[in-house]
Amino acid sequence: MTIYPAKIPFVLPYLMPSLTFKKNTTGKTVFLTFDDGPTPVVTDWLLQFLENENIPATFFWVGEKINKNKELARKVVNAGHTIGNHTYHHLDAWKTGTNLYIEEIKKTEKHINGLYNSKKLFRPPYGHLSPKKIKILKQMEFKVVMWTVVSGDFYPKLNTDKVIKKLSRQTKPGYILVFHDSRKAFKNLKSILPPVVHNLKSRGFTFEML
Numbered sequence: 099m100t101i102y103p104a105k106i107p108f109v110l111p112y113l114m115p116s117l118t119f120k121k122n123t124t125g126k127t128v129f130l131t132f133d134d135g136p137t138p139v140v141t142d143w144l145l146q147f148l149e150n151e152n153i154p155a156t157f158f159w160v161g162e163k164i165n166k167n168k169e170l171a172r173k174v175v176n177a178g179h180t181i182g183n184h185t186y187h188h189l190d191a192w193k194t195g196t197n198l199y200i201e202e203i204k205k206t207e208k209h210i211n212g213l214y215n216s217k218k219l220f221r222p223p224y225g226h227l228s229p230k231k232i233k234i235l236k237q238m239e240f241k242v243v244m245w246t247v248v249s250g251d252f253y254p255k256l257n258t259d260k261v262i263k264k265l266s267r268q269t270k271p272g273y274i275l276v277f278h279d280s281r282k283a284f285k286n287l288k289s290i291l292p293p294v295v296h297n298l299k300s301r302g303f304t305f306e307m308l
């Protein structure tokens with residue numbers, strides 16, 4: 099069982115140096131990322147929260163959901179946030195052939211480009227990839243962004259107090275944090291994100307997009 103929040107194993111960046119697990123920053127900067135949206139109500143709540151806090155974020159979206167929620171997607175883009183690619187149907191790279199996987203990414207990229215000029219960021223669902231897929235993504239000029247710490251907001255039995263304390267205390271400059279704007283994560287997201295953001299702000303952190 100994974101204990102959340104979960105930091106990525108320290109060897110991974112050395113094993114997969116072409117992927118981004120953390121950013122090099124000069125200041126006390128942290129990167130908030132939100133996966134699996136856009137989701138009505140959930141993404142609306144998040145957008146309002148980010149606006150109230152005046153902080154930018156990066157969203158890794160599922161193409162199918164962009165297609166279903168175009169107006170909401172446009173609202174997020176118009177608010178100035180960054181959008182990345184998270185496949186069309188949230189596919190697992192370990193269970194999907196390369197051709198289909200790449201087609202899904204291309205299809206999603208078309209939807210992102212329909213909203214704004216894509217920065218070509220990709221995050222694989224479940225963090226799963228293969229050397230072959232990594233190579234193709236590189237040829238396609240995608241920047242593959244993993245994360246430093248996953249909040250565990252999708253986990254129903256999450257000990258939110260513990261997550262708030264640990265995320266607040268353990269976050270360091272350059273960290274990429276993962277949350278989810280999905281229905282499954284909504285309850286936990288609402289309880290952990292605001293206190294974590296307030297704590298990081300009080301410690302002098304600023305927030306940037308990827």
Ligand SMILES: [Zn+2]
Nearest residue numbers: 133134223224
């Ligand atoms: Zn995902």
